[in-house]
Amino acid sequence: MxxxxxxxxxxxxxxxxxxxxxxxxxxxxxxxxxxxxxxxxxxxxxxxxxxxxxxxxxxxxxxxxxxxxxxxxxxxxxxxxxxxxxxxxxxxxxxxxxxSDNEFGDDLLRLIFIACHPVLSTDARVALTLRVLGGLTTPEIARAFLVPEATVAQRIVRAKKMLADKQVPFELPPKAELGPCLASALEVVYLIFNEGYAATSGEDWM
Missing domain, CATH: 1.10.150 (DNA polymerase; domain 1)
Known part of the structure; x- marks a missing residue:
């Protein structure tokens, strides 16, 4: 169960x-x-x-x-x-x-952009994305990137604090900011894909 x-x-x-x-x-x-x-x-x-x-x-x-x-x-x-x-x-x-499915789709798109927001460091964006969109636990993320669990936990906590401190709205980026935000999100997708692909040659597969 x-x-x-x-x-x-x-x-x-x-x-x-x-x-x-x-x-x-x-x-x-x-x-x-x-x-x-x-x-x-x-x-x-x-x-x-x-x-x-x-x-x-x-x-x-x-x-x-x-x-x-x-x-x-x-x-x-x-x-x-x-x-x-x-x-x-x-x-x-x-x-x-x-x-509706459309509303859920919009919420997911917003979540992608906020988890990958440019105000966050690359490591923080990757960790937060895997946590909230990939459903991975902190230990699973740590094993995938060969870093201590405490490091991953700190990245996630700091990412949330940064989003709150910067008052990043849970909205789709305005047109003027769409370019940098999209580039930031694509970078995270690329890094996660590369890590997952590399992991297929080892014991773990993300």
Whole structure:
């Protein structure tokens, strides 16, 4: 069952984090509540079974967790009100679709551009992309690039902090910035592809 849940997570995580980040406007919080939803799935699904729409279940669980966190955050009044307003349009049933495929596609595209934003170092962009879009764990990323786990963890934490400090919006880049942002994203794709290709000659394959 755990492997099945992890397989679902690998597929759903990018869409989940993308949707949450668009609503919350907080990349770190989006990943946090997404991880909380995964923990809830690991605790619930083995006894109750995998839902018919696991992605919708994870998204609903993560949104509820976000509301709980924001309700207890004294400095998050505006975000809480925004999220409560958006929640009025959210379906109450986990089985109902919450986004169209086009909306999920837009969220994923936004997530790619923010994870590969030029304000981040190359190493940070690669680590963050593999984490939020590839669904890899910190140990898996560390093994792939032959660096200590602590180094990868620091890169991811610093990347999130940089995005927050620079107030990088969770939006598609404006036309004037599209060139550099696209080049940054393509560089990350190239580096990940090269590393994955090289790994096929060893014991690990990314």
């Amino acid at each position: 755990r492997r099945r849940i992890e397989a679902v997570w690998r597929i759903e995580a990018p869409r989940l984090i993308g949707s949450l980040a668009r609503t919350l406007r907080d990349f770190g919080l989006a990943e946090e509540v997404a991880q909380d939803a995964l923990v809830a799935a690991l605790e619930t699904w083995p006894s109750k079974g995998v839902p018919e729409r696991p992605g919708a279940w994870l998204l609903t669980t993560a949104r509820r967790r976000a509301i709980d966190i924001l309700r207890h955050a004294t400095l998050a009044t505006r975000k809480h009100e925004l999220l409560e307003h958006e929640m009025s349009d959210w379906p109450q049933s986990d089985a109902d679709p919450t986004h």
